Amino acid sequence: MPSAPDLSAYRIAVEPYYRPVGDEIAVFEAAWRHRLPVMLKGPTGCGKTRFVEYMAWRLGRPLITVAAHEDMTAADLAGRFLLTPEGTVWHDGPLTQAVRHGAICYLDEIVEARQDTTVVIHPLTDARRMLPLEKRNELIPAHADFQLVISYNPGYQSAVKDLKESTKQRFVAIDFDYPAPALEAEIVMREAGADLALARTLVAIAACSRNLRGQGLDEGASTRMLIHTGRLAAGGVSLEAAVHAGIVLPITDDADVRQALGSAISACLV
Amino acid sequence: MSELLDRATPALDRLGRLMEARATLAARFEETRASLARRHGAPALEPWAAGTLALVDVNAGAGVLLAFWRASLELAPRLDPDDLAAMAHGAAALCREAGSAATVAALDAFAGLEPRLTGAEGRAMWWRALARLGQVTPDCVELVAAQAHRLVVPGHAMEFEGFIEAGLRATGRDRARRRAFFALEDPLALTLLARIGAGPGFDEMEAELRMVLAALWDTRPELQPLPPAGPDMPRRVNIAGPVLRLPAVFPGMEGEGARRLYLAATLHAGAHLHFGNPRFPVRKFRPVQIALATLVEDARIEALAMRRFPGLRRLWGAYHVATPEDGPTVAALLRRVARGLFDPAYADPDALVGKAQTLFRAARDRIEDPAMSLDIGTRLANDVGQRRIRFDALGHVAEPAYRDDGLGIWDFSEIDPEVSDDVQMMVEAARPTPQEADDAAPQDGPPGEAPEPVGRARPARGPDEGVIVAAYPEWDAGAGIERADWTSVREMPAAAGEVRPLLRALERAAALRGRVARLVKAAKVGRAARLKRQAEGHDLDIDAVIEAAIATRAGEMPDLRVFRSSARLQRDLAVLVLVDVSHSTRERLADGASVLDVERLAVAMLAEALEKLGDDFALLAFASSGRGDVRVTPVKSFAEPYDAAALARLAGLQAGLSTRLGAALRHAGAQIARVRAFRKLVLVLTDGEPSDIDVAAGDLVQDARRVVLQLRAQGIDTFGVTLDPAGVGSAPAIFGKTNAMPVRRVEDLPERLSELYFRLARR
C-alpha cells in the first residue's frame, strides 16, 4: 500500500489575501458542500488562482495544483511505476494523491492539456467519483473531501483548442473578470504596496488596454500585471518606465499598437 | 552646306549670325549676350549659345527665346552658363511636347522658383516633370506653371514630380477632371498639395487614432478623411453624428508635430462624443453667440475629460498659446477666452477672459450639463456685443487647431429668419464642401459619364485585351457529349487598384482577423506530433524506460526504444482560391459595400492567414462572356509572394460579365495540378449560379459538377463557398453536399471562408 497520507505540505497555513468581488465565495461553498466540480472561467491574472488558495484555506483543505500543458499525459496526473533498488514502486500522481486523501485538486489552464488526458477526470466528475488506475488495475473511490477545480480562459477559445462539450458540462462554473476599478485599485494598493493615486492610475491604464481587446490586443493588462508594475513603481522606478516594462512591452510586439497604447497611457499619467 | 548649319562653327557665332537676320530679336539677344559675356567671359558662353540653338531647332518661336533670355539674365548671378544651357535644353524638350505658350510660362515660373529647386537635380526634375506632363496632356502645362509657387514647396521641391505623376494617374483620360486637377480645383489635388511637406496624414494616422479612441473613450466611430477646402484654408475636424471627419492632412505640419495634432484633435472629438453631443437648436442665436457657446462647450467636455485622463492637459495645453500681444481682433480675443477656460491659472488683462473664467468656475456643479455652455456662452456674447467690435462670421475658424469646427453640437434645422443670413454664412464658411461627397464614392461604383479610368484591370471590357492561354472541353448535357476545345480561356492582366478601402475594411474586421490569427497560431503550433517509444529523441519516455527496466529484471529482452521526440507534422498543402467577379457581384449591400468588396475582404483575410501559415496558394478571379471569352485574372500565382502588389491587384478587381464556372474550374485545376503538394484544394467563392450568355444555366451546373468529379479523381478537392440567402442554390449539386458551404448573409462570408479553410486544413 502507498505510504501514509501526508498532505501537510499542501495545507495553507496563513490566510491568503482575497478580496471578494461578487458572490463567488457563497457559490463555491455551496458547490463544495455537494462536492461538485467547479470551473473558474476568466481572463489571465484576474485572481482565479488566488481565489482557490483562499477557498482551500477557508475550508481547511490541502490544495494540490497542477499546471496543465501540451505534453501532459494521463500518467503525469494519475501516477506511474518508478524503479527503486528494491523493485518497481507505484507512485501516485498529484490527482491520485488528492483523490485518495481528500484534497482540492486545481487543474490550471486545463485547455492546454490534450483531450485524451482530460478525459481521465471524467469518472471523477460525475456520480461515480472514481479514479480508475489502469496500470495498477485499481479503482480508487474519491475521498469524501476530494474536490476538483479547473480554470479555463475563454479568451483563448478557438475551434482548435477548446474543451470537449462532455468535459465542460460536468462543472459548475464561476465567472471571473477583472474587478471593478475601485476594487481593483484596492487590490493593487494592498498587493503592490502602492498608494491610492498610483493604484488608480494603473487601473485607468488597464481599462484603456482592455478596451483594445480584439482591436490590436488579444488580452488587456491583467490585475497581475498592474501589481507587478505597481511594485516596480513603488520601488523607485519612474512610473513611465515601470509602465513600459510592466505593461507595454510584455503585452504586444506590434509597433503600431505600442504607439497607440503609449498615447493612451500618456493621457492617464499626470 | 550653309555655314549656319555647320556644327563645326562655334555655336555663338552661328547664333549671332542667325539673330542678325531677326529684327525683333537681335537687340534683346545682343543685350543678353553682352551681359553674360561681361559676367562669365565670351568663351564660356558656348554652351549657353548651343542651348539657345536647341530652342531654335524645335521651332520654339520668338516668345520662347525672349523668355529664355529673360530667365538667363535673371538667373545669371546664381547659375553659370552650363546651368543656363541645361535650362534651354529642358525648355526645348518641353516645347516639343507642349508648344511655345506652355514653354514660356514654364520658363517664367522657373526663373522665379529656381532658388527653391536647390541644385542641378532639382532643376532637372522641374523640366522632366513638365515634359512628362506635356507628353500626356499639353494643355495642363500652363495651368501648372501658373500654380508653381504653390507646388514647389521650399525644402520639398522634389515632391513636385510626385504630384504631377499622381495627378496623371488619378485623372486618367478624363480631360475635364485633369484640367481641374492641375488648376488645383479638384479635392484630390488639394489634398495632395497639402501633403507636400506635411505628414503623417490621415492615412498614416488612421489606425493609431482608431485604437486610441477605443482605448480612452471606448468608442469606435467611423473615421473619414476630409480634403482641404482650398489652398491656404485651414481645416478642422467635423463631427457628423457618429462619424468623425478629420483633415486628410494638416498643411505645414510634419512628423511628431503632425502626429500630436491628430491625437489632440481626435481625442477632443472623442470627448465630445463621450460626454454628450447636445445639438443645441440654433433658432435665434447670432454667430457670435454660437461661437462663444461652442468655446464653452469645448472647455466643458475637456474639463471632464481631464478629470479622467489628466495627461490630456499636457497634450491640449501645448496649443493654448494665445496672448494679449496677438492683436485686438475678436478672433484673437476668443483664442484668449479659450485659453482662460482651459487653464484656470491663466490671467489675462481683458475682463472678458476673467469673466469667462469666473462664470465657468461657478458652474462647476453643473459641469455634466451641456446647458451651462449655452448660458455662459450667451452672456459672454452680450459683453462682446456691447463693445461694438466686429465678429467676422465668414472668416471664423475654430481655434486652437485641434478643436473641431463646432458645427456638430448645433442643430441648424430651425433658424430664425432674423439671424439666418449671418448664421448661414458662418456655417457655409466652416462646412465641408458638398463636392467632397463624390470623391468619397466607392472606387468601383458606376463612374457615370466619366470615361474609363486608365491603368485598371477591367476584366469586363475590351475583348482585344488579354491573351488566350488555354482551351478546354465542355460537357453538353443536352446532347450527352463532351465537346472538345469548346471554351477558350483568356488571361487578363491584373492591374493595381486603390488599396485603401480594402485596408480599411481589413482594419474594421479587426476582431475577426484576431480570431483568424489565433487559428493560424494554433494550426502552426498544434501540428507538432509527439512521438513516443522512439529509438532516439530529446527526452526519455518514462513509461517506456520503466517497462524496459522491468523487462531487464525479469530476464526478458527489453525494447530499447525508450525516447520521446516531437516532430513537426509537415503541412504539405496547396490551395487555389477562385473568385467569381461576374456582374452580379456589383450588387450593393445595405452599408454601401458591394458583394465584390466583401469577397475581396474575405480573400484578403484568408490570404493573410495562408501567408502566415506558409501554405502555398494562388488567387484567381474569373468571369465570362460566352464560350470564346472566359476570362481569368491572376491576382497571385503559386510562385509569387503575397505582397503589396498582390494586394493592389486584389483591390483592382472589377465586376462584370457572367459565370462560366466549369471552364474556370478546369483552368484552376490545370494550374494547381502543376504544383507539388500532398493535398490540393480549390476553393470557389461565388455569389450564385453558373450562367453565361450562350448556354442554359442547367447545362453549366452539370458541366461544373463533372469538372469537380474529374478533379477529385486527380486528387484535387473542390469546395464551394456560395452566397445563397435563400438556401436553394445549386452549390450542393455542383460541389456535393459536404463540399458546399452556402452562406446566408454576405457579411458572414469572410468568417465562413476562413473557417472552412481551417476545417479542411486540419484533416
Ligand SMILES: Nc1ncnc2c1ncn2[C@@H]1O[C@H](COP(=O)(O)OP(=O)(O)OP(=O)(O)O)[C@@H](O)[C@H]1O
Ligand atoms: N480578488 C482579488 N483579491 C486579492 N488579490 C487579487 C484578486 N484578484 C487578483 N488578485 C491579485 O492578482 C494576482 C493574479 O491573480 P491570479 O494569479 O489568481 O490570476 P489567475 O486568474 O489565476 O491567472 P492565470 O489564469 O494567468 O493563472 C494575484 O497574485 C493577486 O495578487
Ligand SMILES: [Mg+2]
Ligand atoms: Mg492563475
